[in-house]
Amino acid sequence: MTELEINAQAKRLNASSLKALAEQRSDSIYSAGPWTLNASRQFLDSEAEQALLSFAKSQNIEGAISALFAGEHVNASEDRPATHWALRANPSDNPDVEALRVTLDPALEYAEKVRSDGKFKTVLHLGIGGSDFGPRLLHDACKDDYPNEIDVRFAANVDPLDLDRALSGLDPHTTLVVGVSKSFSSEETIYNLERVRDWMSEHVGREWPEHFALVTASPDKAKAWLGRDSDRLFDMPISVGGRFSLWSNGSLACMIAFGKSWFEEFLAGAREMDEHVQTAALTDNLALKLALIDYWNMTIRNVESGIVLAYSNALRMLPTYLQQLELESNGKSVQPDGSSIPAKSISGLWGGEGTIGQHSYHQWLHQGTCNVAVEFIVALNPDREPNGTRALIAHALAQAEVLANGRSEEEIAAEEPDLDPIIRKQKVMPGGKPSLILACKAFNAHALGALIALYEHRTFLAGRLWGVNSFDQWGVERGKVQAAKIKKALAGESETDDPITAQLVDFFRK
C-alpha cells in the first residue's frame, strides 16, 4: 500500500458528510486499560481503514514494536535503544531491563526518607524540557488527590523572574533543591542551579550541598559542580530520552511529594499500556489506531493543526507536555538514512483546558478557515462535585458534536425564522471537523501512567509511518550555539556575523 493509494481513499471520502460517516462507524470504540477511545468522527470508512492498516504493515509496524521492546537501536542517529519502557517493566530475567529498572531504587528510598524525616518542607525542582515538563505534569495532575505535605515548586526558564518567583517566601533551611539535567549542561538549568547555590550558601553556609539532590546521566559533571561526591546523585539512563524521562529519577520531586506507592501505581498504569501495545491485534491496538489517524489527518488530509483539549483541570498541563513529546519526536523531514521523508510529517500541535478554551479559541475551531483535528481528553474523578462534572462532560460532547455536524443555514432558518438573513449566514457552523474522544471514568496515577505511555507509543508508531527517528532532536542544537555567540556580543566581547542580529544586539545594548 502506497501513500498514493491512501490519497485516493481520501479523495473518495472528501465530499462525504462527517456525520454520515460517523454514524456508519459508531462501533469505532477501542479500549486499553482505563482509557476508551471513540474514533467514530473521522473521515474514514472501513475501506480507508483497511488501506491505512496495509500501509502500516508495509512499514513493518509490528517489527517496530518488537524492536522497541527488544532493546534494538531504534535511535539510529545516536546508535542507542530507547528504553523508557524498561523503567516501568516488571522484574525481569533480562539483565539489561533489570539494570535500568533498579536505577529507580536509590531515589525511591531517598524519597521515602525525606518524607519521614520531615526536615524539608519545600522541594524546588530545577530542570528544562524533558527534565521539567514531565514532573510538572505529574505534580499538577496528582497534587489534589494524593496526600502530600511538601510544597513543590518549579523553575525552568533562564528569565531570572522564573526563579525569583519560585524562591519567593521560601525558607532555605527547609528547602531541598532537586536539579535534573540529563546532560548536566543545559544553560537554563545550570544558571538556575548556580543562582540557588548562591542563595542557599548565603543562608546555610558550607552546608549548602546537603540541600541539593542531582539527577543526571553525567555524574562526573554533577560531582564537579557540587565540588564533591554525594549520595544524593541519582542516575538518568543515557538510553532514556529527555522527553521520555518522567519514568526515571527525573521525577524525584514527585516521588518525594507523593511517595513510593504513588510512583509504583503510575508505573503500573504505563506497564498495562505497554502490554496492550505489545499484545493487542493491530486492528485493536490503541496506539496504532491513534498513529494511523495522525498520519491520515496530518499527512493525507493536510490538517494544519492538531488540537488537544483536556476536559480535566488535573490534565491542564497535558497539551504543553505533548508538544515536546510529539513535536520534538516527529517534527523532522529527513529519514535515518539521510534521505527526505516521502511526505509531510506532523502538523503543529497545541491545545488547552476545556471548558476554558470555549470562551476563547473555540470560535476559530468552529468557524475559522484552518483545517484542524481535535482531540478531547475527558478524565473524570468520581469523587468530584457531580453537577460540575456533568457540565464538563456535556460541554466536551457538545463541542465534538458541533465540530462534526455544524449547523446549516436551513437549520438556523427553521429554528430562528425572524433572524436577519445576513446574520443567519454568520451563524452558520460548517461542521466537518473530525475529533477523537479519549475518556477515563476514574482518573488516578495509574490512568495517568497509561495515558502518557499511550501517547509515547502513538508518537513512536506515527514516527515510523512518517519515516523519521522519533528519538533524536538535532534541530534544537543550532540555536543554542548561536545564542552562546550572541551572549558574548551582548556583553560587548565580540561581534555577530548576521547584520540583522547585529542591529538587534545594538538595540538591546543601548
Ligand SMILES: O=P(O)(O)OC[C@H]1O[C@H](O)[C@H](O)[C@@H](O)[C@@H]1O
Ligand atoms: O536534561 P537536559 O540534558 O538538561 O536537557 C533538557 C532538554 O533540552 C534539550 O535541548 C532537548 O531539546 C530536550 O529534549 C531536553 O529534554
